[in-house]
Amino acid sequence: MSHARFQEDFFGRDVLEVIPELLGKYLIRKFDDGTIHKYLITEIEAYRGEEDLACHASKGRTNRTEIMYHDGGHLYVYLIYGIYWMLNIVTGSKNNPQAILIRGIEGFDGPGKLTKHLKIDKSFNGENLVTSDRMWIESNTEKINVGFKTYPRVGIDYAGEIWKNKPWRFILSDNL
Numbered sequence: 001m002s003h004a005r006f007q008e009d010f011f012g013r014d015v016l017e018v019i020p021e022l023l024g025k026y027l028i029r030k031f032d033d034g035t036i037h038k039y040l041i042t043e044i045e046a047y048r049g050e051e052d053l054a055c056h057a058s059k060g061r062t063n064r065t066e067i068m069y070h071d072g073g074h075l076y077v078y079l080i081y082g083i084y085w086m087l088n089i090v091t092g093s094k095n096n097p098q099a100i101l102i103r104g105i106e107g108f109d110g111p112g113k114l115t116k117h118l119k120i121d122k123s124f125n126g127e128n129l130v131t132s133d134r135m136w137i138e139s140n141t142e143k144i145n146v147g148f149k150t151y152p153r154v155g156i157d158y159a160g161e162i163w164k165n166k167p168w169r170f171i172l173s174d175n176l
Contacts (some may be wrong), residue, residue, distance in 0.1 A: 007130055011072030015046045015091040015098035016168075018072070023148050024169050025106055026138045031117050038138065039114075042118070045102030045153045046168040049097055049155035054159035054166075057097035067126050068159075069099035075135070077115075077125040084112030085120045085143040089137075098123065103154070103169070 006025070011018065012123040026038040047055035048074055056065045057080075065096050067076045076088035076099050088099040101111060118135075150167040157164055 002141045006075055009072065011089065011091050012093060012131065013091065015048050015100060016070045018091045019044055019046045019100055020148060022100060024172055025140050027102065028136050028138055030134050031119065039105035039107070041102060042135060043102040043109070044170050045103055047099050047101065053163045054153060054156040055097065065097060068099055069095050073129050075124050075127040075129065077122060078167055085115040086111050087115050087120050101135055149173055
């Protein structure tokens with residue numbers, strides 16, 4: 001069955017509109033050997049603008065965060081703890097930095113584990129999901145009614161009570 005590849009209009013909306021619709025969709029990865037695998041997106045987190053003290057853009061525009069200021073649909077990939085690459089999808093409009101961290105895909109819980117499996121590295125930073133031949137997002141027609149639960153984001157105590165307690169972590173429900 002063919003699935004529709006998501007286009008600019010999907011990613012160009014506010015992160016809080018995109019995030020519940022991204023959960024339960026397929027992350028498609030074409031590896032260097034030509035094989036293509038699809039992974040159900042099971043856990044994601046929203047980061048919303050310079051006002052969000054947990055968002056990298058809260059410190060303003062830097063070389064690291066520059067891609068977050070582009071139009072939605074690009075990948076924001078960065079290294080954490082000098083070990084793990086983090087995979088984020090930029091959303092929203094130009095100069096309005098927002099992103100969704102991919103925390104889990106079917107078979108791989110944890111953002112570091114999934115990027116290791118997907119062979120994600122710095123070369124993916126800035127990649128356009130609409131035109132990329134290495135990675136893109138497709139609709140999921142098999143599971144129309146996607147259920148999810150929300151929780152506070154993980155590992156952001158430094159952001160303060162208000163921001164660390166935002167229920168912006170979305171996890172696919174087990175009752176599908």
